[in-house]
Amino acid sequence: MVCAHCFSDLPVTGFLPHAGNPVEKLFYGRVPIAAAGSLYYFTRNSLLQRIIYQLKYRNHPPTGLWLGRLLGQQLKESKRFQHVTVILPVPLHPRKARQRGYNQSLIIAQGIAEVCGWEILDQVLHRTVFTATQTHRNRENRMLNLQQAFTADSNALGHHRHVLLIDDVITTGATLEACALALQQAASISVSIATVGCTPPR
Template sequence: MINARKWFNDFAHLFFPHHCAGCGSDLVEAHQHICHQCYTSLPETYFAPHHNNPIEKIFYGRVPVSEAMAAYYFSKQSVLQQLIHTLKYRNNQEVGLQLGRWMGGLLKSSGRFTNIDALIPLPLFPEKEKRRGYNQATVLCNGIAEVINIPVVNDFVLRKRYTDTQTKKGRIERWKNVDGSFVVNDSAIVKPEYVLLVDDVITTGATLEACGTAIVESGAKLSIAVLAWASDE
């Protein structure tokens, strides 16, 4: 039976090839969207198990964060950039789920990030999320949740105004652009006591700081996990 299933999969792959979202290779399992070579090429930071890592230092003196980590280093023209682009702009949510599962594995094995009771995706402005059809941070959260079995709560924090892209702004401009953009939803059914705020990429941390500040001011404890760190230095 197993051999018959393998034969069928190989036959189907011949006529309907399944390509890796990172490199385009068709040497990828039917149930996977990222090939083994691309997975092993991802530049892991190894931040998750360590206190005082560079992501935690970003928030020193800015917002109280219990634990923070980035799974991978981000660089332009890299496999990781291609995967993130595929997730955000090509509607490939399966890629995001897989990346989230890998994040979840790092969080689980770190020995930290314990007693969290909700995963909070960094909110998009509602009109932007409607245009895209989904929030990429929510997709990552869904993948993480499969591994660490913590619920995803989408309505605890709201993005109350539209903000321009942060990409070409300096550190101070980034903060001014997002200051006051987030508010905790008083009518949310679930009001977690300790949240893990999740996003795809961190540079200066201004957006996560603005959102995290609203969370902390509500009385909740805050930790942060991001897929990738794009150092601005």
């Protein structure tokens, strides 16, 4: 279990209120994004890495809810996400979802929804290709690995025209880029992005 005091020690990026932050710049010239940002810096062997590991591999969904609430509070305070009406968690492939027992991005989304009041739709995006781990791949190799990995169901979006994509950590941005492209190919919508963690800009 992660104590409340530990969360206060996490390194905050300060990105969410600001346009043109390093997370947004990952998508420049690749896919149109209305707003993007991350709450904390994520580095190897850091406290946040241990917290995310607990969420993903130690069967502890309450950690994800807590992270989601913290992220949700910052999203609510930022005027840049005020037009969002629905949250879309990045999906897991069904095989990985069965192995893990839950989608950590959906748990984080639930924490955000508690704070912001946005609807969650987890049947819009589907991961149809089981890809190998992305951990040690660069952006180009990740995008090759993710080609055609996601599909989007425009009918499941209903009336929503500004979605918020949620994931736990962003490194190169390849996974979120692939999701955004699938969404924008399926429907005329605006896409914003938020994650709990991001790797520091180089």
